[in-house]
Amino acid sequence: MKRLTAYVLLTVLFLSGCGAQMSPDEAQESIQVIAMDTAMLITTYGERSPAAAYACEDVIRDLEAKLSRTVEDSEVSRLNAAGGGAVEIGWDAYSLLERAAAYSSSTGGAFDITVAPVVSAWGFTEDSFRVPSQAELDRLLPLVDSSQVSVTPSLDSNGDGPKATVTLGPGQAIDLGGLAKGYAADKIVVVLREHDVPRANINLGGNVLAYGGRPDGTPWRVAIQDPARVGEQDAFAGVLALTDSFAVTSGGYQRYFEQDGKTYHHIIDPATGYPADSGLTSVTVVAALGEGDGSGFPGTMCDAYSTALFIMGEERALAFWRDEMMWGEEGCPFDLVLVTEDGRVVVTEGLADRFTLEESSGYTLEVVSP
Amino acid sequence: MRPSPKLHPTAWDALVVLCVAALAIALALFQWRGGTSQGLTAVVSVDGTEIDRVSLEDAAGEKTYQAGAYTLTVEYAAGSTRVRTSNCPTQDCVHTGVVSRGGQSIVCLPARIVIRLEGGAPDPDAVDAVLG
Numbered sequence: 225m226k227r228l229t230a231y232v233l234l235t236v237l238f239l240s241g242c243g244a245q246m247s248p249d250e251a252q253e254s255i256q257v258i259a260m261d262t263a264m265l266i267t268t269y270g271e272r273s274p275a276a277a278y279a280c281e282d283v284i285r286d287l288e289a290k291l292s293r294t295v296e297d298s299e300v301s302r303l304n305a306a307g308g309g310a311v312e313i314g315w316d317a318y319s320l321l322e323r324a325a326a327y328s329s330s331t332g333g334a335f336d337i338t339v340a341p342v343v344s345a346w347g348f349t350e351d352s353f354r355v356p357s358q359a360e361l362d363r364l365l366p367l368v369d370s371s372q373v374s375v376t377p378s379l380d381s382n383g384d385g386p387k388a389t390v391t392l393g394p395g396q397a398i399d400l401g402g403l404a405k406g407y408a409a410d411k412i413v414v415v416l417r418e419h420d421v422p423r424a425n426i427n428l429g430g431n432v433l434a435y436g437g438r439p440d441g442t443p444w445r446v447a448i449q450d451p452a453r454v455g456e457q458d459a460f461a462g463v464l465a466l467t468d469s470f471a472v473t474s475g476g477y478q479r480y481f482e483q484d485g486k487t488y489h490h491i492i493d494p495a496t497g498y499p500a501d502s503g504l505t506s507v508t509v510v511a512a513l514g515e516g517d518g519s520g521f522p523g524t525m526c527d528a529y530s531t532a533l534f535i536m537g538e539e540r541a542l543a544f545w546r547d548e549m550m551w552g553e554e555g556c557p558f559d560l561v562l563v564t565e566d567g568r569v570v571v572t573e574g575l576a577d578r579f580t581l582e583e584s585s586g587y588t589l590e591v592v593s594p
Numbered sequence: 595m596r597p598s599p600k601l602h603p604t605a606w607d608a609l610v611v612l613c614v615a616a617l618a619i620a621l622a623l624f625q626w627r628g629g630t631s632q633g634l635t636a637v638v639s640v641d642g643t644e645i646d647r648v649s650l651e652d653a654a655g656e657k658t659y660q661a662g663a664y665t666l667t668v669e670y671a672a673g674s675t676r677v678r679t680s681n682c683p684t685q686d687c688v689h690t691g692v693v694s695r696g697g698q699s700i701v702c703l704p705a706r707i708v709i710r711l712e713g714g715a716p717d718p719d720a721v722d723a724v725l726g
Contacts, residue, residue: 254712255642256639256642256708256710257642258641258642258703258706258708261703262703263699263701263703263708265699265710265723281642351683351684425722425723427723427724430724430725430726432723432725434722434723438722440718442718444722444723445719445720445721445722446721446722446723446724446725447721447723447724447725448724448725448726449724449725449726451726455689455690455691456691457690457691457692457693457698458721460721460724463721464725471725472725473725473726475726477726478726506726508725508726
């Protein structure tokens, strides 16, 4: 009897103790960061979650200081102000210029960082929106040419000094905004691994890094905004179930202005100088995390390709996806969710069992194969 | 060595056992069924620094927040909040409308103000992040 009583007491005390003690994996830190012209939310888990979250913020602040076109003394600003003169840049800017050249080539110019002067002409850089004249666009479009960007790696590439020297063509300017958040996400993965973070949910203004899974073991639930219902809360086209993945969405609804009854959005087609009019209202690119050494740049790739494929339109985007899945040299397989103007959500096969259409959206779902 | 006297449990012993058991079970239930969940709270931050925290369990009224050249009037109600007015150029914060679930946010980029809801009843079907 006494032994039984002791067991009962021990059991109930153990159970009550279990409720009181939080697993180290459940410790959580959540911080808001406003940077790179957007609001970011960094949520990390694990015993070192506070240090990890603030280290992630350091990565973002550091990259913004180096790469932002609107930070006066950033490397990119110095390059844009150099009037074609040579400017020394560090590792991050060098990495991104190399990636940008590769993506410009693979997308046939749909992604091009030298579209910056045209984007500025529309007022999207300084939020002073206007519709430029065709004559002005005709004068600016010859400046959109990545082949005029010359990058010479430094001979002293092992030291802490500059990693490359860059010159732009006459009148050119670059904007790394189409890559920087994705690149930050790639670097954040390294930080999370260094801090032994078991799971994290990093939202860099719509660029999402779903690291690990939820505390309950299920995948993170990452919704895709319905481009047709932007003003509404919880108005989604669908929800992705993601673990250890990057996901980036580009859509014309994210930034736009209206003039004379017409809407002009911020994704400028480098070929025409006008906002892309491709029949797509949003493009989401999803890729798995890299191997952990920061190589491969899958987050950067998702960021660049979401913009480029939005410009390309459905047919070219799916052809590009098929080609890249078969022959891609980047080593980062990816999948797509395309939302079309005519009411369809097109999902590539790799996401078919991870995507749930939001019934209330009214869209029809199509799954495409390689 | 003298042997211990043989003890016989009494009614008082049984009462103590029952009390301890009841206390432990109550404690366990409290912690499993809501002891660790917090009420819905609106956390207001400017440029990442928390400046206000409002419980929405029985909130009612308005507060004004100023950051730079911008002023936001935020309406708090039981279980929800919204930005009623703002003099920011984009008005995205006003257009966001009412938020009412943990994890939802209202962002005013020009003012660098974020109002984020924390706590509330856990919902396994809630989304963790929104793309776009």
